[in-house]
Amino acid sequence: MNISRRVFLSGSASLIVTAPMISNVFGSSLTKKNLVVVMLRGGMDGLTAVPFIGNNILANARPDIGVKKPLKLTSDFALHPQLKTFKKLWDKDKASIFHATSIPYKGRSHFEGQYLMESGGTLPYYDKTGWLGRALETGNRKSLSISLPMPLILRGGRDLDNFMPSSNKLPSDETLKILADDYSKDKVLSNVLNTIRQRPIAMMQNSKNANQDVKKLAKIAGEQLAQSDGPNIAVFDIAGFDTHADQGGNNGEHAKKLRQFDQIISTLETEMSSAFENTMIVSLTEFGRTLDQNGGSGTEHGYGSAILMAGGLLHKSKIISDWPGLEKKNLFEGRDLNSSVDARAVYASILARVLDSDHKQIVKKAFFGADLPDMTNRIFG
Amino acid sequence: MKTKAFIRRVGFGLKPDEPVPSNPLDWAKDQMTVVPKLIWPGRLYTENEMIDIRIDFQLEEDKIQDTEKNPAKAKLKKRKLNRRTGRKFFEKYELAIRHHQAVHGDQPVFERFWHFWGNHFTIVDKNKLPVFNTGPMQREQLRPLMTGNFSDMVYNMTITWPMIKSLDNFKSAGPNSETNVYRKRKNKRVKGLNENHGRELLELHTISPKAGYTQEDVINTAYIMTGWGFTGWKKGHKGDLKKTGYEHYNHEPGTHKVLGKEYKTSGFSKKTQGKKQLRELVNDLCSSESCRNFIAWKLCRHFICDNPSKEMIKTVTDAWLKSKGSLIDIHKAVLEAAWKYGETEEKFLSPETWLIQIARMTGADWPGDPQIFEYDFKSKLNYKQKKIKWILAELGHLPYRAKQPNGFPDTEAEWLSQEYLVRRIALVNNPTQIGLYKNSLPEIDISKKMVNKNFDDPAELLEVLEKLEIKNEGSNSLIATLCSRKVLKV
Numbered sequence: 001m002n003i004s005r006r007v008f009l010s011g012s013a014s015l016i017v018t019a020p021m022i023s024n025v026f027g028s029s030l031t032k033k034n035l036v037v038v039m040l041r042g043g044m045d046g047l048t049a050v051p052f053i054g055n056n057i058l059a060n061a062r063p064d065i066g067v068k069k070p071l072k073l074t075s076d077f078a079l080h081p082q083l084k085t086f087k088k089l090w091d092k093d094k095a096s097i098f099h100a101t102s103i104p105y106k107g108r109s110h111f112e113g114q115y116l117m118e119s120g121g122t123l124p125y126y127d128k129t130g131w132l133g134r135a136l137e138t139g140n141r142k143s144l145s146i147s148l149p150m151p152l153i154l155r156g157g158r159d160l161d162n163f164m165p166s167s168n169k170l171p172s173d174e175t176l177k178i179l180a181d182d183y184s185k186d187k188v189l190s191n192v193l194n195t196i197r198q199r200p201i202a203m204m205q206n207s208k209n210a211n212q213d214v215k216k217l218a219k220i221a222g223e224q225l226a227q228s229d230g231p232n233i234a235v236f237d238i239a240g241f242d243t244h245a246d247q248g249g250n251n252g253e254h255a256k257k258l259r260q261f262d263q264i265i266s267t268l269e270t271e272m273s274s275a276f277e278n279t280m281i282v283s284l285t286e287f288g289r290t291l292d293q294n295g296g297s298g299t300e301h302g303y304g305s306a307i308l309m310a311g312g313l314l315h316k317s318k319i320i321s322d323w324p325g326l327e328k329k330n331l332f333e334g335r336d337l338n339s340s341v342d343a344r345a346v347y348a349s350i351l352a353r354v355l356d357s358d359h360k361q362i363v364k365k366a367f368f369g370a371d372l373p374d375m376t377n378r379i380f381g
Numbered sequence: 382m383k384t385k386a387f388i389r390r391v392g393f394g395l396k397p398d399e400p401v402p403s404n405p406l407d408w409a410k411d412q413m414t415v416v417p418k419l420i421w422p423g424r425l426y427t428e429n430e431m432i433d434i435r436i437d438f439q440l441e442e443d444k445i446q447d448t449e450k451n452p453a454k455a456k457l458k459k460r461k462l463n464r465r466t467g468r469k470f471f472e473k474y475e476l477a478i479r480h481h482q483a484v485h486g487d488q489p490v491f492e493r494f495w496h497f498w499g500n501h502f503t504i505v506d507k508n509k510l511p512v513f514n515t516g517p518m519q520r521e522q523l524r525p526l527m528t529g530n531f532s533d534m535v536y537n538m539t540i541t542w543p544m545i546k547s548l549d550n551f552k553s554a555g556p557n558s559e560t561n562v563y564r565k566r567k568n569k570r571v572k573g574l575n576e577n578h579g580r581e582l583l584e585l586h587t588i589s590p591k592a593g594y595t596q597e598d599v600i601n602t603a604y605i606m607t608g609w610g611f612t613g614w615k616k617g618h619k620g621d622l623k624k625t626g627y628e629h630y631n632h633e634p635g636t637h638k639v640l641g642k643e644y645k646t647s648g649f650s651k652k653t654q655g656k657k658q659l660r661e662l663v664n665d666l667c668s669s670e671s672c673r674n675f676i677a678w679k680l681c682r683h684f685i686c687d688n689p690s691k692e693m694i695k696t697v698t699d700a701w702l703k704s705k706g707s708l709i710d711i712h713k714a715v716l717e718a719a720w721k722y723g724e725t726e727e728k729f730l731s732p733e734t735w736l737i738q739i740a741r742m743t744g745a746d747w748p749g750d751p752q753i754f755e756y757d758f759k760s761k762l763n764y765k766q767k768k769i770k771w772i773l774a775e776l777g778h779l780p781y782r783a784k785q786p787n788g789f790p791d792t793e794a795e796w797l798s799q800e801y802l803v804r805r806i807a808l809v810n811n812p813t814q815i816g817l818y819k820n821s822l823p824e825i826d827i828s829k830k831m832v833n834k835n836f837d838d839p840a841e842l843l844e845v846l847e848k849l850e851i852k853n854e855g856s857n858s859l860i861a862t863l864c865s866r867k868v869l870k871v
């Protein structure tokens with residue numbers, strides 16, 4: 001149980017002083033389920049993370065950056081060797097892959113693409129809130145982003161917080177109160193400061209060796225998610241997937257970043273112990289990359305990629321895909337892995353499961369009522 | 382706008398002893414016509430020297446990696462190398478030069494624009510670029526370009542050493558270039574096209590996706606840019622090459638069409654055709670309406686408010702058209718638009734701008750006496766030398782370390798979060814870190830002086846300070862003012 005330093009923020013913006021021990025906000029009938037979204041910025045290459053081994057097309061297209069000796073999953077697909085924990089979970093029916101999928105954006109610009117993967121809309125820089133935030137705008141759900149900014153994906157949600165360990169110390173609450181008075185007419189600033197003032201003690205302490213080691217960050221998130229009154233949504237942000245050069249195969253930039261993703265999963269699994277059974281971890285990226293390697297042993301911006309899913313809420317490990325194939329005629333614009341399913345349909349179905357909500361309601365709130373098929377059976381069946 | 386708010390909006394506020402300008406708009410505009418000299422009294426390492434140091438570092442590091450198999454010994458050797466080549470020193474040194482100029486210089490508005498353009502032409506945090514190259518490049522190349530023409534700025538920034546490295550163009554070659562014709566004949570693997578730099582030239586540096594270009598336009602821009610890279614490679618050469626330039630044998634020959642216009646080669650020799658094509662393309666991009674609108678919007682967003690109005694943008698694009706892209710005129714128009722339309726707007730300051738403002742307005746000893754940044758290239762760096770980088774990292778805004786080529790964001794939604802705010806408050810909670818020492822003026826006096834000097838209507842903040850004084854809580858006065866809403870948002 002988290003001990004809040006002084007106050008507990010209820011669903012509304014008003015402050016209610018409560019006893020330090022807080023009862024389970026989710027009630028007794030429902031188990032607290034958790035969703036962890038890991039944003040992989042820069043264009044994660046689905047063909048590096050989950051290479052197609054059903055024929056030689058991929059290997060031939062990437063003589064320098066092909067993944068050697070990948071971990072075999074099925075006769076057609078394998079896994080990057082750095083995704084070790086993911087493979088362990090796959091073997092326990094706790095990991096799946098949705099392949100050849102993308103958000104409905106074909107423009108190949110990172111910044112438009114990243115905006116849309118977070119906003120959930122179709123017009124870059126248009127919606128000011130994110131799909132996850134909108135899905136959470138009602139109900140007693142808390143979110144924690146492990147990042148310095150509040151990412152767009154969570155904006156619009158109610159009980160938001162973000163965190164990174166820091167080595168400087170906040171002043172006393174009496175001092176913060178002076179600022180709270182000063183901010184009182186500014187809704188945004190007040191909300192931000194109020195959340196800070198009622199953070200659990202674990203998040204109030206400065207940490208001397210604060211750094212951005214992904215395992216340490218995942219540990220903090222895991223501890224918070226495992227609390228019955230802690231957040232049930234966490235967001236991570238990993239940049240560096242834009243490998244126009246030196247993408248590498250088994251080693252190299254993509255491999256390093258996939259390893260970080262895998263470390264998040266392994267740390268959460270350890271840290272959350274039994275709560276991991278009610279948890280789902282999903283990846284999110286703006287686009288995939290070209291089939292062919294380019295001039296610098298890298299790949300260019302593409303379209304279709306893969307969604308990696310892990311956690312106790314899954315019942316059967318599988319590759320879910322309407323696989324379009326890698327033959328030139330099947331590639332998007334003759335160069336990229338195509339997308340056969342709108343990635344938002346995958347996220348909507350996962351949200352519905354984690355939030356115990358109706359699929360249609362989720363699609364309406366999170367994705368503006370877009371025409372998204374229900375994938376619940378394909379993912380959880 | 383009101384005088385003092387304007388000075389904080391477009392500059393860094395007033396120093397404790399700085400006179401209040403009688404005509405703030407002219408005061409600001411006059412700063413744009415001449416590039417101010419850097420007032421840093423210490424040594425300014427040239428961009429070329431820094432490339433040399435970088436190459437020296439890299440070759441030695443590779444050597445240690447290849448030859449020293451004992452991990453403990455390798456670690457020692459690397460540490461020695463780090464110190465000899467200033468690997469941990471130079472970024473802090475460059476940050477100190479930048480902040481010294483902004484806090485103590487007398488053309489703060491110019492410095493704000495310098496920071497803006499540095500971020501516009503972001504050099505990504507990779508390949509040790511922030512360690513050795515980004516700062517010197519911004520000082521030596523970008524600064525002097527700020528009183529010229531926008532298209533000259535874009536052209537020169539496109540071919541600068543760190544940009545070529547940052548966006549990979551040195552790895553690009555046309556499919557029908559001499560290089561690849563030769564390679565195909567010899568059955569060697571061809572050197573592919575790299576679209577990265579071409580795309581960002583269109584998307585980030587000039588016209589933005591609103592211009593409606595296609596993948597074909599991106600590829601053709603990349604074709605035009607082929608050949609631009611590092612030059613002077615000779616057999617046996619190791620490490621980075623020192624110079625950027627145009628090598629015709631990597632260039633994709635023929636006519637390339639971008640946004641409906643054909644960039645021809647006729648009339649130019651083989652050795653220069655790619656050069657001419659790039660220059661012509663940059664000129665066309667920079668004289669397009671999409672470019673004017675995009676850059677004017679971005680400038681207004683930085684200096685006025687998150688959602689600039691049509692009138693603001695038009696003030697800038699009109700000046701742009703009339704002056705054919707003169708940056709002096711464009712900058713002055715931004716200031717005019719801020720003066721004319723800024724009164725009712727508010728801008729949430731980025732962490733670095735806020736830090737510089739509070740240092741300048743309080744007269745803090747920031748970033749510290751330049752003498753403390755003298756380094757013998759032997760010792761471990763001390764706390765005073767290290768803290769500028771550490772503090773900027775803590776605030777989430779190390780200016781040479783943007784992770785993506787679109788640079789740091791520029792809106793309240795991006796910069797205001799729980800964790801960002803925690804870090805600002807926690808920093809001021811320990812004011813010696815920013816050079817406000819216990820033995821200088823009492824905190825309450827520093828705060829009062831700052832408020833009186835920098836606010837058109839100081840009553841509200843002074844009232845807070847008086848209350849603190851009565852309660853004998855003067856030590857809270859810095860947080861109460863420097864983290865107040867009116868200092869965070871101008």
